[in-house]
Amino acid sequence: AVSEFTRMRISGVEPNHVTFVTLLSGCAHFPAEAMSLGSALHGYARKLGLDTRNVKVGTAVIDMYAKFGLMGFAKLSFDCMGVKNKVTWNTMVDGYMRNGDFKNAVKVFDEMPERDVVSWTALIGGFVKNGIFEEGLMWFREMQLHGVEPDYVTMISVLSACANLGTLGISLWLHRFIFGSRFKDNVRVNNSLIDVYCRCGCIELACQVFDRMKDRSLISWNSIIVGLAVNGHAVDALQYFDLMLNEGFQPDAVTFTGVLTACSHAGLVEKGLKYFKEMKRVYRITPRIEHYGCIVDLYSRAGRVEDALGVIKNMPVKPNKVILGSILAACRNLSDVRLAEWLMHYIYELDPEGDSNHVLLSNIYAAVGSWRGASTVRKKMKGLGIQKRPGISSIEIDGVLNEFVAGDRSHIHAEQIYAMLEFLSGELRASGYVVDDVSELYECG
């Protein structure tokens, strides 16, 4: 396309706005390669005055800069534009969001003369994609208050936020909403619903959504299989896998992650290995690190550390900290301090800032009664400036997310919460629970 454009220029044909839009969006898709060409194009358009006078060209320019990550330029072009339409504004919002600049995104959003569903979606989706889920939900509520009808894209964003927060109450509400909407049979929306229910631990509802779907995509199958697997319903996950094959779907790498996770959850070592083999031989899928991870986990859980290490030895990629963490956990069960120390050496190289594995190592020392070892690890962590990440637990009550950290007294019902805990701890002891403060008191929080 670029060479064609050069030819066009040489032949003296004046490029019109359509040409520019096409070219600019072409550049936008390849931010790495087309950076210089894009700017050149912009310069050329500028010369013709197209970028300020033609709204489509201008928007395309902004979009391009946004995708290059050059929001400053985008803003400049935006300010220079004589005519702006909704799309231009939306592109700005999206651009800021894409670059994680929420403040400006919201600012632009507020300044917009007119907001449509795309604008709202851009804002909500932006927050969700940047991992600020609660903010996303807040804006969704705002959108509802303004009476703007969400579309399926909005829904997918919001559902993704719910999935991450695990807010079942809101998800149920969304589900009802979707049920009454025109996109209730949208495959992607339904996939999101499956995902959200799985991630809320509400597997029955996920299955219900799945079973009621008219059309299913590979992602639908993957979602349900992975969902069942991580929720510990290994047998069901494998059943769905068989069903999927019966319906003629070709499993992909994600499907097998689900299947292998199911096996590792249920401790089905032989079955897991069989699937792993099948994946490679029958479906010609090159195993990725997560597949190796499942197999390592499978062996580690069964206490077969040597086999786990064998997998690592034979796999073509370097093990990551998660895989090593699996083996480290197995060390705890086998009380193998030597291997643990040795693993830690590598883990530390891979992830010097990680806290959890240090804690695990310290617990392994503690479990074998080596207090010196445990305190050394703690000292080392301190020396390295590694701070234990604070543990945060959340629970949704009546659509409101409540977050807690250990020893938290900030909740308005703190007094009742602690009274309940005190009572519970008494009843726990009456039921024979012994505080296991030796091994893991400070693992999380």
Next chain:
Amino acid sequence: EAQVVHNQVQSGPPPTVDLISLCQEGKVKEVIQHMEQGIVADAQCFEMLFELCANSKKLEDAKKVHDYLLRSKCRSDLGLSNKVINMYSKCGSMTDARRVFDHVRDRNMDSWHLMINGYALNGLGDEGLTLYDQMRELGMKPNEETFLYVFEACASADAIDEAFMHFESMKAEYGIASQMEHYLGLLGVLGKCGHLAEAEEYISKLPFEPTAAVWEALMNYARIHGDIDLEDRTEELMVGLDPSKAVANKIPTPPPKKQLAINMLEGRNRVAEFRNPTLFKDDEKLRAAMKEQAYVPDTRYVLHDIDQEAKEQALLYHSERLAIAYGLISTPARTPLRIIKNLRVCGDCHNAIKIMSRIVGRELIVRDNKRFHHFKDGKCSCGDYW
């Protein structure tokens, strides 16, 4: 702040708003909004609002509405003040009710009645009785109705002896002939305080044939205190007198296992001689597995006194336990709880939550950063490997 920018300011309210009809629709919130914007309510409207707030038991609304009354022209209306007292006592705030009461200059009998009854209904019978004393000290003469509230206060304060004394004084000091309601009031004192046998005897000593209402009252007290045999008998007596009160399809009462109180047999309960004093082996195993405190007839069970150390430990409670505790006190029994945690669940918590799931009778679903844990009946879906 973005939100603030975003909130569009509503255009001013329409010039005339029919507050009364909003009240009739029960839209308290909207009426309050209108009043916030300067619309003035009249006495009738206030009366309706007080009634609505009393029924909804929303103290916050009540306070707002009361505030507007104080700013209005009808703030010194005695009838309305009494309604405010009623509203506050229904909303459970006797402190507010008392404040209003204390500020009313020309209190009438209703004011006193409402206060005494309010105290009684809020479990503050003692305060109610004190107020009754004050009332008499001020030279007010109690009337027939007063005694009904005094009995309510006595019931609420476990003041059985006093109730009977007040009943006596009613005739002796104030020349008020006791009526059906007064007898029922006294019966209520016994019934509400759990003196059911005494209540039954009281009925047998009534100077008149007990009516259906009397039996119905006793039946309700039997229901409250869970005496099903008395409930059945009184119900039968009530229905005998007033067949319209019969309940269809009543579940028949299961037979009692023992009737020691009436069986007149002396020393014939010899089962202890032949029953195993220790547990059977299989029971031992079961108990050991459950670890529930077994009933050991010869030693008192010791209540677990949570010591200082345990309390300090409670302070260190991990976040998931706090979230679970909050979930427990915020939701109905047996609803599953879903907790999301950003880190791995630690072994101690995992173990504790397992047992918790059994003792609280709920499914506890914890999603940590590695996997899901479905805790139910003392077990976890992860099979203890996590």
Next chain:
Amino acid sequence: SFATPEEAAAERRKRKRSLRLEPPLSSLRQQNQPRPTTPQSPSSVNNPNAPKIPETVSALSGNRLNLHNRILKLIRENDLDEAALYTRHSVYSNCRPTIFTCNAVMAALLRQSRYSDLLSLHRFITQAGIGANIVTHNLLLTAYMDCRKTDMAMEHYKQLINNAPFSPSPTTYRILVKGLVDNGKLDKAMELREEMLSKGLIADPIVYSYLMSGHAKSLNSDGVFELYEELKEKLGGSVSDGVIYGSLMKGYFLKEMEKEAMDCYEEAVGENSTIKMSAVAFNYILDALSKNGKFDEALKLFDRMLNEHDPPKRLTVNLGSFNVMVDGYCALGRFKDAINVFNSMGEKRCRPDTLSYNNLIEQLCKNDLLGEAEELYKDMGEKGVSPDEFTFVLLINTCFKESRPDDAAAYFKTMVESKLRPNLGVYDRLVDGLVKVGKVDEAKSFFDLMMGKLRMNDDSYKFMMNALFEIGKHDEVLKIVDRMLREDPADFSDELQEFVREALRKEGRDEELAKLMDDIEREKKEAADREAEAAEKAKASARAAVSSLINSPKLFGIKEPEEQSTTAEAARTNDDNKQAVPEQEVSARETAVEASSTGEGAES
């Protein structure tokens, strides 16, 4: 009692204040008040033994009332396990059960003699900080008394007096006095009466009736009369409650003052009597008559009671009346009449309990009327009255007496199958009976059945072994020893070992025991060794494999750099899926933006 309401109030308030140092009254009440807007929780559970002010009836509203009704329904359905469990679970919820709901469940448990469940629930609610009221205390005291734990009951009563923010009710004293008298602690009961009076409670004829019947039972007629005089004086000269007359009559009978006794009778039930007669009052008189040679008079009275009985308005007979009549007939050897009157109680809406059945079955068995006793036993099943261990012991003993060992064995089996818990004595008697009639194999089968359930002693083991030795089944004995050594090695005492060895020596097989013991020891040791070895081996091989791998350059050596998935955690595979969704979403949104973009562009 108190002279003025003020005095009564002062006393009452003092009880409440003793909870803490002079707190404002309202705050005391307030802390137990559920705030409607906030979730409820156990109020500070600092010291669960500290007394708490119970909630008042007004707490029973809204959701908590719904909960109460729901639990009451479960109680009516006799699903007490669920009722108790649901009550417990509700403590862990936004709707705490009130003390009323807890009491209802405890009352139902008491009604079904489920004492340990009652105590367990009581412990639980106390721990949960649900303040007990007088009903709770009365239920608990009844339970203790039913279980014959008078000391515990009295200790609890002391706590109630010292700590509770309310006074005991007249019913409390009735429960305690009756319990003490029933358990032969008349002295204590008499003391309690004094305490009751000193606390300003009225002299309760029912309490006095328990005490008087206690004295009558211990043949102390003066005690009976003294109590009567005291009561009369306290009540202002006369006693209108008929409940004491039976005991009074017994007192006269004891003094052989028959005339006075019958005058008493006339006073209580004569035509112009103003005495209030309840079923219980009648029963005392009925008992006094029938136990003192006036059974004909008793029959007449019983007839009258039956005629006057008009439930629910007037109750003049109850289970106790029938029991008295049954005993009366039996004492005269009129067993048919006894059975007939027993069977007729259904007509008067009375229902026998296990005790009543046991009573009659015992009388029948004693008089060689096993057939009739068995009829009654069958009847129990039909009426839903569950037999207890005593019922079965009666039947088993009589079956042996009548040379029906197989039936005895069958009863024992039924007893064990219905989850009753016979003790070793019952088992011993059965086995003894079976062996005596030469049914050693049968006895052995019960031995096998119970060995896993009952903790047996040396004598029980010896008895069975001896029986087997005597019929030459030495191998069986060795098998028992084998099982003991495997399951309960501690049970195989030295004495038992010596006994078995001695018996085997007579046959010259004593080395077999030694061999058996050695074998099992060796087996156990081998098993343990094998396990340890296997574990050690596994560990060693794992370590060896690990160390060889650790040093292998291939493990982390020159490999392709890790894929672009440092963050894709293996165990968290759902991430993949999660990422897939936003990925779609991005493209979806983009197309949406672009679609509208081109669309708009065309317009402009």
